[in-house]
Amino acid sequence: MVLRIITSGFLASVLLLASCGSSSEKVEETMSDENKPFSIDDAKAVFTMRCASCHGDDGKLGMSGAKDLSVSKLSDKEILENVMNGKNAMPAFKEIIPNEQHEQILIYIKSLRK
Numbered sequence: 001m002v003l004r005i006i007t008s009g010f011l012a013s014v015l016l017l018a019s020c021g022s023s024s025e026k027v028e029e030t031m032s033d034e035n036k037p038f039s040i041d042d043a044k045a046v047f048t049m050r051c052a053s054c055h056g057d058d059g060k061l062g063m064s065g066a067k068d069l070s071v072s073k074l075s076d077k078e079i080l081e082n083v084m085n086g087k088n089a090m091p092a093f094k095e096i097i098p099n100e101q102h103e104q105i106l107i108y109i110k111s112l113r114k
């Protein structure tokens with residue numbers, strides 16, 4: 001009898017632990033889904049949404065005096081300065097594009113060069 005109570009108590013706590021464990025794993029999975037690294041495809045999506053209206057999907061549109069990104073020769077640092085702080089008719093994006101996305105955005109911008 002005593003043994004039975006102990007056993008069932010033990011089992012219950014094992015079950016409890018097991019279910020706790022799996023539910024926190026689930027939370028981690030969902031969180032890591034949401035925090036998955038910003039990919040080059042995400043950078044493309046940002047470009048299409050934020051930049052293509054002036055630069056075009058291929059970087060060559062030149063709307064509102066936008067520079068042709070396929071022939072741009074700027075360094076990474078100059079590109080980021082231009083994009084984050086803006087220049088003439090080019091709006092600043094530092095409030096819109098967070099630091100952790102800069103690298104992929106840079107890679108994507110440079111992939112437009114021929």
Ligand code: HEC
Nearest residue numbers: 050051054064065066067072073079082083087088089090
């Ligand atoms: C409202 C139109 C507009 C939008 C939207 C825009 N740009 Fe521009 N962009 C310009 C203009 C105009 C210039 C030229 C600025 C100058 O040098 O006078 C420019 C220049 C640039 C340059 C420098 C190219 C060079 O060789 O000098 C880069 C890089 C660039 N844009 C990237 C981007 C990116 C990335 C985005 C989106 C996050 C973006 N632009 C959104 C208008 C725009």
